[in-house]
Amino acid sequence: MRADLKLIHDWVPQGARVLDLGCGDGELLAALARDKQVVGYGLEIDPDGITACIERGVSVIEQDIDDGLSNVDDDAYDLVIMTQALQALQRPDRTLDEMLRVGRECIIAFPNFAYWRHRLYLGIQGRMPVSKSLPHAWYDTPNIHLSTFRDFGQLCRDKGLTIVDQRVGNGDHEPHWSSRLWPNLCGETAIFRVTRASR
Amino acid sequence: MPDTLPPDSVGLVTPQTAHFDTPLALAGGKTLSDYTLVYETYGTLNAERNNAVLICHALSGHHHAAGFHSMEDRKPGWWDAYIGPGKAIDTERFFVISLNNLGGCHGSTGPASTNPETQRAWGPAFPVLTVADWVHSQARLADRLGIERFAAVVGGSLGGMQVLQWTMAYPERIANAVVIAATPRLSAQNIAFNEVARQAIRSDPDFHDGWYEEHGTVPKRGLKLARMIGHITYLSEHSMGAKFGRDLRTDQLNFGYDVEFQVESYLRHQGDTFSTSFDANTYLLMTKALDYFDPAALHGGDLAAALAPAQCPFLVVSFTTDWRFAPPRSRELVDALMRADKTVSYASIDSPHGHDAFLLPHPRYKAVFGGFMRRVARDLQLEETT
Numbered sequence: 087m088r089a090d091l092k093l094i095h096d097w098v099p100q101g102a103r104v105l106d107l108g109c110g111d112g113e114l115l116a117a118l119a120r121d122k123q124v125v126g127y128g129l130e131i132d133p134d135g136i137t138a139c140i141e142r143g144v145s146v147i148e149q150d151i152d153d154g155l156s157n158v159d160d161d162a163y164d165l166v167i168m169t170q171a172l173q174a175l176q177r178p179d180r181t182l183d184e185m186l187r188v189g190r191e192c193i194i195a196f197p198n199f200a201y202w203r204h205r206l207y208l209g210i211q212g213r214m215p216v217s218k219s220l221p222h223a224w225y226d227t228p229n230i231h232l233s234t235f236r237d238f239g240q241l242c243r244d245k246g247l248t249i250v251d252q253r254v255g256n257g258d259h260e261p262h263w264s265s266r267l268w269p270n271l272c273g274e275t276a277i278f279r280v281t282r283a284s285r
Numbered sequence: 286m287p288d289t290l291p292p293d294s295v296g297l298v299t300p301q302t303a304h305f306d307t308p309l310a311l312a313g314g315k316t317l318s319d320y321t322l323v324y325e326t327y328g329t330l331n332a333e334r335n336n337a338v339l340i341c342h343a344l345s346g347h348h349h350a351a352g353f354h355s356m357e358d359r360k361p362g363w364w365d366a367y368i369g370p371g372k373a374i375d376t377e378r379f380f381v382i383s384l385n386n387l388g389g390c391h392g393s394t395g396p397a398s399t400n401p402e403t404q405r406a407w408g409p410a411f412p413v414l415t416v417a418d419w420v421h422s423q424a425r426l427a428d429r430l431g432i433e434r435f436a437a438v439v440g441g442s443l444g445g446m447q448v449l450q451w452t453m454a455y456p457e458r459i460a461n462a463v464v465i466a467a468t469p470r471l472s473a474q475n476i477a478f479n480e481v482a483r484q485a486i487r488s489d490p491d492f493h494d495g496w497y498e499e500h501g502t503v504p505k506r507g508l509k510l511a512r513m514i515g516h517i518t519y520l521s522e523h524s525m526g527a528k529f530g531r532d533l534r535t536d537q538l539n540f541g542y543d544v545e546f547q548v549e550s551y552l553r554h555q556g557d558t559f560s561t562s563f564d565a566n567t568y569l570l571m572t573k574a575l576d577y578f579d580p581a582a583l584h585g586g587d588l589a590a591a592l593a594p595a596q597c598p599f600l601v602v603s604f605t606t607d608w609r610f611a612p613p614r615s616r617e618l619v620d621a622l623m624r625a626d627k628t629v630s631y632a633s634i635d636s637p638h639g640h641d642a643f644l645l646p647h648p649r650y651k652a653v654f655g656g657f658m659r660r661v662a663r664d665l666q667l668e669e670t671t
Binding site: 125127133136137138139140141142143144145146147148149157158159162 | 598600616619620623624626628629630631632633649652653656657659660664
């Protein structure tokens with residue numbers, strides 16, 4: 087399993103009701119259903135991802151996250167997960183609001199644009215970064231809202247959200263002294279666990 | 286007419302009949318004392334009897350869903366693209382049952398059958414049926430064939446409504462539900478189109494209030510019009526445009542009212558063919574069954590509450606250019622299923638063919654539908670039976 091998914095897998099409580107935004111081929115939901123008796127749905131727009139989900143028995147709904155979640159009731163889910171989709175959304179901030187409307191807690195994973203390799207690319211070569219976590223060229227990338235570990239933390243604070251946990255990792259999400267010390271510089275991907283502002 | 290049968294065809298098939306003597310109490314309050322259902326089967330029922338798939342047909346459908354009746358047949362059954370060896374409903378694993386619904390005009394008891402009480406044709410006195418009545422009669426056919434529980438019940442359009450009814454009426458007898466290009470209830474616009482079709486039939490002087498058979502007439506003009514109207518709603522603006530555009534039959538305008546545009550010619554042909562092969566009273570009955578279906582109405586409009594008894598996983602499929610039962614109608618169903626905590630997957634297939642897309646070959650539709658059925662086969666541990 088992809089490293090960020092492995093970490094998320096560990097975070098999800100037994101028997102939780104989960105909504106996975108941009109669930110891809112359903113790998114995470116399938117593992118969660120098998121290991122943690124999680125029930126839930128994935129939203130996806132990629133045809134191959136949808137077919138893969140259906141074939142492996144993961145509940146998948148063809149729905150564009152950018153169109154909102156107005157079809158989902160408030161508090162319908164314990165947990166809303168979104169991995170590697172934040173940066174491709176029209177308005178990540180609004181989606182975050184929607185996620186925390188329909189779920190009590192969110193887990194969000196995205197590529198950290200401030201990762202040192204990305205900085206080198208831009209700072210030294212003067213070119214838009216291309217890496218394992220950002221594999222596209224600038225002209226064909228779906229990633230229209232790149233952000234950093236620090237940026238996202240700031241957005242959460244601006245919204246008054248509670249950050250339960252925040253991690254960074256290299257591609258394999260192995261803990262490393264450098265990424266613990268300088269997460270915004272040394273983390274290739276960022277993972278946040280966020281809950282609603284206490285009312 | 287195939288010279289040889291295609292390798293992915295179920296081949297030559299023969300319709301069978303089942304007669305039932307146990308009276309069937311109908312939703313409208315009447316009772317059918319006895320009745321006959323015509324059906325076809327494809328594939329082999331396994332020893333565990335757990336590989337049966339029921340096909341529910343749409344408005345003008347019938348039991349002949351796949352294969353050929355003879356080597357002279359011009360076309361195979363209406364859903365041949367999806368039923369056969371290696372197809373989405375793989376007859377090497379599944380035992381497929383496809384019937385003509387009650388009230389139909391292809392062999393099952395319907396308005397053209399003899400009313401045992403009067404020894405005349407039922408005609409317009411044939412009881413109006415509902416989707417629930419059909420499902421009830423289908424369950425009896427399953428009993429007759431020794432099928433306790435279907436691996437899947439599958440249907441498009443009006444057939445999809447029957448699938449929904451199965452999940453609510455017999456949740457323990459259906460392991461999976463496939464609901465394609467359907468809706469949990471007709472919109473006012475849908476009912477309006479049906480009413481125009483009915484009026485076309487009923488206002489035909491040859492209709493004789495439904496007693497046309499006794500008058501030795503056939504309300505062909507009414508049926509033709511009804512079909513022409515219906516047919517427009519089955520196609521998309523795009524597919525009609527692509528097929529006919531503004532093409533003329535001759536190279537000039539004639540300043541008259543005969544057929545000039547190709548689309549007129551096509552619609553008239555469709556209507557003519559239909560008017561000689563379909564029964565007017567059956568058409569009226571089928572459109573009424575469509576209009577009446579509204580499971581949420583019994584639960585104060587709450588579709589999720591209506592679906593509460595359902596236990597099986599669902600696959601819901603819609604088509605982007607279908608304006609008869611448009612994707613938002615399928616979404617309504619999907620949202621209700623999610624609200625009711627049911628297992629459901631939904632795909633919206635990008636097809637230019639409107640409502641008719643559910644009958645036509647399409648790579649993504651096939652991948653989604655076939656993928657779901659492969660999962661069904663895997664979960665039930667179905668081996669190849671042939």
